[in-house]
Each structure stands twice: as structure tokens, then as C-alpha cells.
Amino acid sequence: MIRLSTRTLLVLGLLFASIFPLNFFPHAQDLPAGTHVQLSGKQGEVLVVTLPVSGHPQKVVGHLLKRDIIFFPIADGEYAGLLGLDMQDRPGQHDLVIQVEYPDRQEEHKVTILLMKEDYKxxxxxxxxxxxxxxxxxxxxxxxxxxxxxxxxxxxxxxxxxxxxxxxxxxxxxxxxxxxxxxxxxxxxxxxxxxxxxxxxxxxxxxxxxxxxxxxxxxxxxxxxxxxxxxxxxxxxxxxxxxxxxxxxxxxxxxxxxxxxxxxxxxxxxxxxxxxxxxxxxxxxxxxxxxxxxxxx
The missing domain is CATH 2.70.70.10 (Glucose Permease (Domain IIA))
Structure with a gap:
């Protein structure tokens, strides 16, 4: 299951907004494995994703636009990853693929990122x-x-x-x-x-x-x-x-x-x-x- 936590958006340089409120995690979602979830963010912003896991995986790594994102444990059965959206990443839909590796198996989860163009001056x-x-x-x-x-x-x-x-x-x-x-x-x-x-x-x-x-x-x-x-x-x-x-x-x-x-x-x-x-x-x-x-x- 994927739990999508708060992610922060930069608006007009110093003003921030987010899809979810910043006081974790009243609107976090537990979703069945394989469910396609969509998040949106602008060029140059950071997203935070948390992932509940079972057991003790050897490695949890996300892949987005040919970049690797290392997820790290934050609590028992829970990992987090920081996603950076580059200032010149191509706007559109991109898949974040998260691989959870165990000694005897591998799980895969997907999150669709809707990347929006920032209006730079x-x-x-x-x-x-x-x-x-x-x-x-x-x-x-x-x-x-x-x-x-x-x-x-x-x-x-x-x-x-x-x-x-x-x-x-x-x-x-x-x-x-x-x-x-x-x-x-x-x-x-x-x-x-x-x-x-x-x-x-x-x-x-x-x-x-x-x-x-x-x-x-x-x-x-x-x-x-x-x-x-x-x-x-x-x-x-x-x-x-x-x-x-x-x-x-x-x-x-x-x-x-x-x-x-x-x-x-x-x-x-x-x-x-x-x-x-x-x-x-x-x-x-x-x-x-x-x-x-x-x-x-």
C-alpha cells in the first residue's frame, strides 16, 4: 500500500501551498498496491511520499525521470522519499515507480506525477x-x-x-x-x-x-x-x-x-x-x- 503524505509547493517564491495540510497526516491515504495515484507539482518543487511496507525490505528505491530516489525508514513499517522536480523537467504525466526489494521477492508501486510548468521570470x-x-x-x-x-x-x-x-x-x-x-x-x-x-x-x-x-x-x-x-x-x-x-x-x-x-x-x-x-x-x-x-x- 502507498501512503501519500504532505508535499510542499512553492508559490511566488516564498508562499507555499500543498495538496494536503501541513500538519501530518489527517488526509493521508492507504491505497491498495498497484493503485495509480496522481500528485501534481510544479517545476522546481519538492514532494514527500511515505510508503507503508511489511517486514524488513533490503532496499526501497523510487525511479522518476531516470533519477533514483532512495527511500529511508522513518518508523516501523514505514519509509519516506523526497522527490525533486527539476526546474526544466518536461511538463506532463510521469510515473514514479517504487520498488521494494526483499530477499525472496520484489514489490512494485506506481504514483503518477502531473508535472506542471512554472512561470519563471x-x-x-x-x-x-x-x-x-x-x-x-x-x-x-x-x-x-x-x-x-x-x-x-x-x-x-x-x-x-x-x-x-x-x-x-x-x-x-x-x-x-x-x-x-x-x-x-x-x-x-x-x-x-x-x-x-x-x-x-x-x-x-x-x-x-x-x-x-x-x-x-x-x-x-x-x-x-x-x-x-x-x-x-x-x-x-x-x-x-x-x-x-x-x-x-x-x-x-x-x-x-x-x-x-x-x-x-x-x-x-x-x-x-x-x-x-x-x-x-x-x-x-x-x-x-x-x-x-x-x-x-
Whole structure:
């Protein structure tokens, strides 16, 4: 049987709504195995699904749009999974296939996800020419640094290092919205994959939740930055820092200072670029702030 718990929707950047109320689980449903259930969500959002199981499965894994979602135990006979809907996933119906593996058998469940298109805005920026039209040496550097960054996402810790209750890493004015299509010096660029939060130079930046420092860097685009691995394919990124206060491999707690707001890399003023990846999906960081999983206080 599948029990569909609360899932959070991001509406207009900071306003959240959900199909089910956020006080778990007055409208949760127990449904016969094989029943096709439909959930809806927009690009860049997070869904939470809980699955009652019998006995002690060896592994519970979901598959959505060629991405693997590791389900984890939250109580006796119950597993949960976080689904990230990428900012550019194709709108339409997609099947989440959940496989429950036992030593002697395998069960399969399906949930239909109705993925809706988000209405992202267009943001026009003016930057120094040398930050946009890169020479061959800089292009080679950027390519190398991009590879290093993406390699940091290859490690998948098979359990959550976080607890429910994600927090904003710094308070300030949101100056660059997630998903906005950027036009820089008249050139159309990739959509913005994080939230830019403007704050005074030197303002402490804290970890959105507990995790391990997977990477520290000083790259052309990101400047000084930190990548935290929260387990289960959930990573958070903190870019353009003035200082980095943690080291690679270090365990950090939710709310611990990991650096300070700066304007390093390709930045025109002090701000934090806060990005999140979930199972390879680029999601709006603010969509995590309302995520709650039963039994993970």
C-alpha cells in the first residue's frame, strides 16, 4: 500500500501551498498496491511520499525521470522519499515507480506525477565584458572547475544526515530568483539555478541543515564556496563567500557558520547564491523550508 503524505509547493517564491495540510497526516491515504495515484507539482518543487511496507525490505528505491530516489525508514513499517522536480523537467504525466526489494521477492508501486510548468521570470543583468565574453584560458578554467563541482554530487550517502526543519542560511533581500531566465549584456544565458540573497559583506552564512562538507572551492563563477552533502542525494551550495570557515570532510550541524557573505567570483555586489540539488534535480531552496517528515523532528 502507498501512503501519500504532505508535499510542499512553492508559490511566488516564498508562499507555499500543498495538496494536503501541513500538519501530518489527517488526509493521508492507504491505497491498495498497484493503485495509480496522481500528485501534481510544479517545476522546481519538492514532494514527500511515505510508503507503508511489511517486514524488513533490503532496499526501497523510487525511479522518476531516470533519477533514483532512495527511500529511508522513518518508523516501523514505514519509509519516506523526497522527490525533486527539476526546474526544466518536461511538463506532463510521469510515473514514479517504487520498488521494494526483499530477499525472496520484489514489490512494485506506481504514483503518477502531473508535472506542471512554472512561470519563471526574465532577469536582465549588465556585467563587465570580461565576466561574460571569456577568453580561451578562462574558458578552460571554467570547464575544469565545472567538472570538479559536478563530481562532488557523485557521492550518495544512503541515509539522511539531516533532520526535518531546514533553515534559510542568511536573511536578506532576495535579489535573484530561482529559475529566472537570465539575459546578461543582451545574451540569453542558462536559467538561474539558485536563490541570490543580498546581505552586508561579512554576514555569517549558516548550514541549512546538518551534513558533511563535500567540497570547498574558489572558482571563476562561484568565487569562494561550500558544497554540503546532506545524504540521500541532497546537496546544498553556498557561493560568492568572502571567507570559508569549514574544511572538506568536516561534519557540520544545522545553523553552524560555514562562511561569510561576500562578492567573490562573478558577482557585482555582496550576496549569497544558495543552491540545492536533490537526486540530480535543481530545486528551489525555499521549497525545503516547509518539508516535514513524520518521525524526524
Amino acid at each position: 526574465v532577469q536582465h543583468l549588465k556585467l563587465p565584458k570580461k565576466m561574460v565574453d571569456l577568453d580561451s584560458k578562462t574558458l578552460a578554467r571554467v570547464k575544469k572547475e565545472s567538472k570538479v563541482l559536478h563530481q562532488a554530487f557523485d557521492s550518495v550517502v544512503p541515509k539522511p544526515l539531516w533532520r526535518t526543519g531546514f533553515i534559510e542560511p542568511v536573511q536578506g533581500r532576495v535579489s535573484g530568483r530561482f529559475g529566472s531566465r537570465r539575459v546578461i549584456n543582451g545574451q540569453s544565458k542558462r536559467p538561474h539555478s539558485g536563490e541570490d540573497i543580498a546581505a552586508p559583506n561579512g554576514t555569517p552564512v549558516v548550514a541549512m541543515n546538518s551534513g558533511v562538507v563535500r567540497l570547498t572551492m574558489d572558482h571563476f563563477f562561484t568565487g569562494k564556496g561550500v558544497v554540503l552533502d546532506h545524504g540521500l542525494g541532497l546537496f546544498s551550495m553556498y557561493f560568492h563567500l568572502a571567507d570559508v570557515d569549514v574544511s572538506q570532510g568536516q561534519m557540520v550541524e544545522k545553523g553552524q557558520t560555514i562562511g561569510k557573505v561576500g562578492a567573490t567570483g562573478r558577482a557585482t555586489g555582496p550576496h549569497l547564491h544558495w543552491g540545492v540539488r536533490l537526486n540530480g534535480s535543481r530545486i528551489d531552496p525555499y521549497s525545503l523550508l516547509k518539508v516535514s517528515v513524520k518521525g524526524m523532528s
